[in-house]
Amino acid sequence: MTERNPKDSSQERVYRAIEALVAGEDEAIDLARAALLIASIEYPDLDMAHYMAQLDALARRVYDVLALPDPSTLPQLPADIATLDVIKTINQVLFVEEQFHGNHDDYYNSNNSLFNKVLDEHTGIPITLSLLYMEVAKRVGIRIEGIGLPFHFVVRCRLPDKIVYIDSFHQGRLLSEEECREMVRHIARTRLKVHSHWFEPVRHxxxxxxxxxxxxxxxxxxxxxxxxxxxxxxxxxxxxxxxxxxxxxxxxxxxxxxxxxxxxxxxxxxxxxxxxxxxxxxxxxxxxxxxxxxxxx
Structure with a gap:
């Protein structure tokens, strides 16, 4: 076991829980649970089940808009449901109905990186809003990957004919790879050399x-x-x-x-x-x- 410093019993439980989560295969790491455990360091009374249920409820809302049965009774999306339609529905639920949005005014507030507060306040930074998107999409039945661009974090989905990038910080706007490149150059305010490895999926x-x-x-x-x-x-x-x-x-x-x-x-x-x-x-x-x-x- 990794050396560490003495902690109170609640912190020790959090530490052991995260240690167990990251011990196995990377793809098997439950990101939502891990992010909530991290948040419990600052919010020790955090109700894990409450926030996991919120994610499940958001997924059910997506199914409702698509006029599909509850995801618990439908193990996977029907073949005739287009993935792009699912993405647009997730965007509708998260960014139109629930009004999740990027926190432009108080970007460096620690709550923007604490997943429970993102779910409570419906605001966050690119990586936590991307995590929200990934977790809802996982529950709906589509695979979304995190992409750690310089200065910004987005997610992507492979469609039958192309790859689409989704910017959760800006209300789920859909981007091409070239538009992602331009966004990075705009944020950096210079003509950066773009590297292909920027677009490789981020491991959990x-x-x-x-x-x-x-x-x-x-x-x-x-x-x-x-x-x-x-x-x-x-x-x-x-x-x-x-x-x-x-x-x-x-x-x-x-x-x-x-x-x-x-x-x-x-x-x-x-x-x-x-x-x-x-x-x-x-x-x-x-x-x-x-x-x-x-x-x-």
Whole structure:
């Protein structure tokens, strides 16, 4: 089991639950459940069943508009239902009837990355609204894949004759690959060289890592180091091979004056990343921590 720091019993249960979710095949990870577990760090009284039932209800609404039986009694969509019609119906339910939308006015609010609050407030950022779309579509019976473009997250669906991209942050607008390229250039405000790997589906673990990194940035920018530390713990769990996560956790420990854990993480970082550009800075941190620990003894 991955090394981690002592937590209260509720946090420990969350940690163990996420550890179990990500232990198997990537495609088998229940993204909605994992995202809600992450959210329960800030909202420990979160009712998981309540939010999972909301997703089921949204899927039933899509079936109702399509005049189909309840999805629990219809294991898959009828062959004569066009996938594009299903996408347009999901858009109608989510973005017209329920008015889910991108939070342009308060983009860096942590609630935009917490799936329970996205479902409560009907607003979020591209990745959490894309997750919502993927989860509703899964329950309806169509396969939607996450696409982690630079600066923006969208989803895509393979139709018989083409691939369509769906921008959940902008009310489910449908895009071609070229329109996605233009959108990225517009956001970047420069003529970026577009790489084909941008359009490769994001693995489930990578999607969770992206949500966690968003939260880590929000918490650290707000100097909320207690929540940032728990997010760092989860990142080390899910991405143990990414040594920079140990560095970041070590720095957070230092901010919280957890000197022994800070020393442990920062030492691991400099040992495993001997060519890192910030190696000198981290060695200075390590020297300072050792001096503090020596004075405390």
């Amino acid at each position: 673990k990578q999607l969770l890592i992206r949500i966690l990194n968003n939260l880590k940035k929000v918490y650290t920018d707000n100097e909320d180091y207690i929540h940032a530390l728990t997010i760092c713990d989860l990142l080390v769990l899910i991405a143990p091979q990414t040594i920079t996560e140990r560095r970041d956790r070590g720095v957070i420990h230092l901010q919280l004056k957890h000197y022994a854990p800070a020393l442990h993480d920062l030492t691991a970082y400099v040992e495993q990343a001997p060519g890192a550009k910030d190696r000198y800075d981290m060695l200075n941190y390590i020297k300072a921590v050792r001096q503090i620990i020596a004075m405390m003894n």
